[in-house]
Amino acid sequence: MTLRPWHDEAWQRLQARRQRDALPHALLLAGPAGLGKREFLTAFVQGLLCQNPHDGMPCGECRSCHFFVAGTHPDFVRLSFGLRKDGVQRSEIVVDQIRELSQRLAMSSQFGGWQVATIDPADAMNAAAANALLKTLEEPSTATLLVLVADAPSRLPATIRSRCQRIDFVAPSPEESLAWLTAQGVRDPSAALLAAGGNPGLAQAWAADGALKQRSEVRGDLQALATGRGDAVEMARRWQGADPARYLWFAAQAATDELRARAEGRKPPLDSALSDEALDDWYGLANRARESLRGPLRADLVLLELLAAWH
Ligand SMILES: [Zn+2]
Numbered sequence: 001m002t003l004r005p006w007h008d009e010a011w012q013r014l015q016a017r018r019q020r021d022a023l024p025h026a027l028l029l030a031g032p033a034g035l036g037k038r039e040f041l042t043a044f045v046q047g048l049l050c051q052n053p054h055d056g057m058p059c060g061e062c063r064s065c066h067f068f069v070a071g072t073h074p075d076f077v078r079l080s081f082g083l084r085k086d087g088v089q090r091s092e093i094v095v096d097q098i099r100e101l102s103q104r105l106a107m108s109s110q111f112g113g114w115q116v117a118t119i120d121p122a123d124a125m126n127a128a129a130a131n132a133l134l135k136t137l138e139e140p141s142t143a144t145l146l147v148l149v150a151d152a153p154s155r156l157p158a159t160i161r162s163r164c165q166r167i168d169f170v171a172p173s174p175e176e177s178l179a180w181l182t183a184q185g186v187r188d189p190s191a192a193l194l195a196a197g198g199n200p201g202l203a204q205a206w207a208a209d210g211a212l213k214q215r216s217e218v219r220g221d222l223q224a225l226a227t228g229r230g231d232a233v234e235m236a237r238r239w240q241g242a243d244p245a246r247y248l249w250f251a252a253q254a255a256t257d258e259l260r261a262r263a264e265g266r267k268p269p270l271d272s273a274l275s276d277e278a279l280d281d282w283y284g285l286a287n288r289a290r291e292s293l294r295g296p297l298r299a300d301l302v303l304l305e306l307l308a309a310w311h
Contacts, residue, residue: 003043004036004201005180006172014044014167015056024165025140028122030153031169034201037149038120040169045116045147049073064111074110077101077117081124093119095128102136105144115144122148123155130157137163171198181207188212197253211246218250219270225310226272232310236303244299245290251306252286255279273311282309 003011017023029037046058046068058065067073081090082097101117109115148164150156174193177200181189186207195215196202224230239247254270259279261268274282289302
């Protein structure tokens with residue numbers, strides 16, 4: 001089990017609290033996907049339950065570690081999206097799940113140590129679930145730890161956030177990211193890191209799955225539209241069929257690069273006829289379109305509207 005280099009500081013701080021017997025009852029691991037929150041979480045929780053940890057890291061060999069790795073540790077609950085009665089996975093965490101969790105945490109530990117529960121993604125709790133969790137947070141039992149994981153912590157109620165010790169995961173410096181990507185065997189780490197907006201975990205995943213090609217594809221499409229070639233309907237269909245959220249991320253990024261090139265007096269790569277102000281608006285439109293993919297709107301219409309506004 002390895003932590004990412006940029007986890008060091010938060011890890012040491014948390015282990016120091018553990019040694020002082022001063023762990024909080026609730027932790028919130030917050031920050032964008034791709035920075036290793038879940039690896040951190042797993043190492044920390046397994047290390048907390050382990051009977052023979054070294055510097056907080058689990059030994060991997062004791063009875064507790066075996067149960068943990070098998071997913072059957074009696075003092076560990078992992079809460080995520082449950083199933084509806086018809087067997088379909090829910091898209092939110094609901095109040096019954098939180099009530100059940102609270103009952104379970106109220107019972108005593110089977111191994112005589114900590115009882116730990118994780119809620120991931122915590123920002124997917126609906127209002128009733130968050131309310132129920134608040135009660136649990138207000139009356140913590142001893143030797144229980146709740147760990148909330150959220151890519152978008154601002155979606156959590158402030159009342160929940162304020163009762164958790166928060167650990168923020170932020171992207172490390174470009175130098176540290178590039179060194180890590182190189183060590184992971186990523187072939188063109190600079191291009192991958194640029195595409196992923198400086199997020200090394202995303203860069204690693206994207207370098208492996210063809211995202212860099214999609215990035216060029218988006219730029220090619222926008223340039224074709226700007227120069228009067230290309231068919232927005234066909235593009236919208238193609239973007240939708242692949243990974244619309246990622247295409248929209250790259251579209252917004254392309255608009256920023258176009259603006260930056262103009263400001264720096266370089267030849268703008270996309271030949272857009274939009275004014276600076278209109279480009280800036282279009283950037284906002286692309287980001288809102290990405291957000292709206294989560295909602296009930298049809299993705300093809302959202303994409304088409306955006307592409308129609310590009311010149
Ligand atoms: Zn162990």
